[in-house]
Amino acid sequence: MSRRPGPRGFRASIAAALAVLAFYAGLIVSLAWFLDGEVLNRTLFSERSFFSVQLSLMAATVATGLAMTLAIPAAYALSRYDFIGKQAAETVLEFPIIVSPAALGAIILIFFNNPLGEWLQENTIYFVFTFSGIVLAQFVTILGLSVRMLKAAFDEVPVELETVARTLGAGSRHSFFTVTLPLAKNGLIAALILTWAKALGEFGATLMVAGSMAMRTETLPIAIFMRLSNADIEGTVALILILVVIGLSALYAARRLLGRSAHA
Template identity: 40%
Template structure:
């Protein structure tokens, strides 16, 4: 039997961090994936390996790396601390962790989508005088959109379910940094199975509806 959830902050925080992660990976991932799909240059394999590394690294390793980067004595954290800015153990740290783990999914999906676009169509547009920006938004992006949308959904789902790295850099502060996965873990640890089941149900239903909508949309596009 499920109980009524009294604290919705983990749900709202998870949605906020996941949405921010999707926006960031889209802004950074689309131009990078298009570049990697169309260009060859020295060190490309090394760069691509670094980009996709979070897909295979344990979340705890990613979290530790972020601690080294944004911790109070970290490479970036020390500089920010001198400016009076603290990221560690704030909800921004949770958003950063979600972004890092979601980025490779967006990158891989978008790269495959851009590779599937017929280059001859872009060349034809150039011969007609179209600029690169116009070609991207009128030809490349519409043709690659189904694959990009898949990347958006995968990135959102991965960011929504991020746990290990988030716990290391954001901790478990109720109402501030406690996301759904973290809340579920500590609810189970405390023996509060009702709250855990309620949160599991919420995130499962929400994720299912998102995937269901995308599948329906993709099916309509094929007709």
């Protein structure tokens, strides 16, 4: 039998929640120690920072778009059908979550050094140390997560509704677009924004595949790494703030969107 927490347990759980908030807020506020107005201003409006922000936003958006294009049908299949290899596919989806991004990036890099990888690069797109490489690294990192989140969103929509739609004369595609997709909308928006935010902050795999070349493959996380490597703490803080502001804005937008559609 489940029991509701008593006043003491209730207070303790609220204290834990506030401690989590204080922990992260404290880390962010501690940046102020190294905040220098002039450096912040110079860094924010430098060409190099603009490049990093632009590159990060573009790569994250393209990677998220590609991941969602593959993840939506894959998640739907995993949610709705039983097929040979389903369990294996579900296990593989955990792979990018349990393996570190650096290891994933190393795997991609090693792949492009085998004959098939070399042939692919020579005959299709060159990935190593390029924008495509950044997108690929982010894509590989976020794909598993986006499939898992989308599958959870589709699982929330009862199969019965699709069956009813089909008895009413709708084909499977029509029932998907008129019943399943609208009902899974909140989950889809959440998956889209969270995977985009994860792609934006991706570092390890990007570093392995695309390297850290200033004004070439310098995404925001790579820029932070490069400035910190050069002991430019004030510049690092300025870039971290940019990343935090973009990430929090995305999450705020997601909450607003989800809140609005939940009350529509």
